Amino acid sequence: MRLIFLGAPGAGKGTYAAQLCQQMGIPTISTGDILRANVKQGTALGQEAKTYMDKGGLVPDELVTRMLADRLSAEDVKPGFILDGFPRTIAQAQSLDVLLKEKGLNLTAVVNIDVPREVIIRRLSGRRMCPGCGANYNVNTNLKPKQAGVCDKCGAALITRSDDNEATIMNRLQVYEQQTAPLIAYYQKTGLMKTIQAEGEIADIVARIRAAVS
Numbered sequence: 001m002r003l004i005f006l007g008a009p010g011a012g013k014g015t016y017a018a019q020l021c022q023q024m025g026i027p028t029i030s031t032g033d034i035l036r037a038n039v040k041q042g043t044a045l046g047q048e049a050k051t052y053m054d055k056g057g058l059v060p061d062e063l064v065t066r067m068l069a070d071r072l073s074a075e076d077v078k079p080g081f082i083l084d085g086f087p088r089t090i091a092q093a094q095s096l097d098v099l100l101k102e103k104g105l106n107l108t109a110v111v112n113i114d115v116p117r118e119v120i121i122r123r124l125s126g127r128r129m130c131p132g133c134g135a136n137y138n139v140n141t142n143l144k145p146k147q148a149g150v151c152d153k154c155g156a157a158l159i160t161r162s163d164d165n166e167a168t169i170m171n172r173l174q175v176y177e178q179q180t181a182p183l184i185a186y187y188q189k190t191g192l193m194k195t196i197q198a199e200g201e202i203a204d205i206v207a208r209i210r211a212a213v214s
Ligand code: AMP
Pocket: 009, 031, 032, 033, 035, 052, 053, 054, 056, 057, 058, 059, 060, 061, 064, 084, 085, 086, 087, 088, 092, 163, 172
């Protein structure tokens, strides 16, 4: 199964992808996570990407596409994958089409995770992450950690992502509308698009996505 998750920042792509990957035994490829790991390790890619990420802008297509091509060559993606946060521009979608064609692979579905803007802003401002194991939480939803500020899984102190402040959130939403939302029309033409209304319980939304793609 090869899936793309589309949706605004804060739509819940990472949360639903994490659960589906566990259920289906395939990896999630999150370009945001790969970039953050590069920033943390201080690689050349990380240093370049950080200047864009901190402002809520997009990292240049060429850098992200090369990074994705590397990731898609790994052994663990053979049974399938969920792409979370890629593609984010029409140019990235076109590069992905070429990459998949070269590998003789087809996409199974493109899942558009649709959430009202007010819900997205509430979710983004409540988001917390674990710097130790990467687990995600949200103090404004039922994804709160058991103990405030502490990771349930590894006990590390939770942090707010540096791009989850108000000014950056507004910029990320604007970038989404201008550069990423046009992908909905791009994939609608392929007949692969499944739109999921993503309000309610996480388990129900995951079940809805699963039913739509199988
Ligand atoms: P995310 O974790 O998906 O919200 O991504 C965090 C940040 O990483 C974004 O705001 C962008 O700056 C950068 N990023 C992640 N994926 C991409 C992509 N496909 N193209 C360009 N920039 C990206």
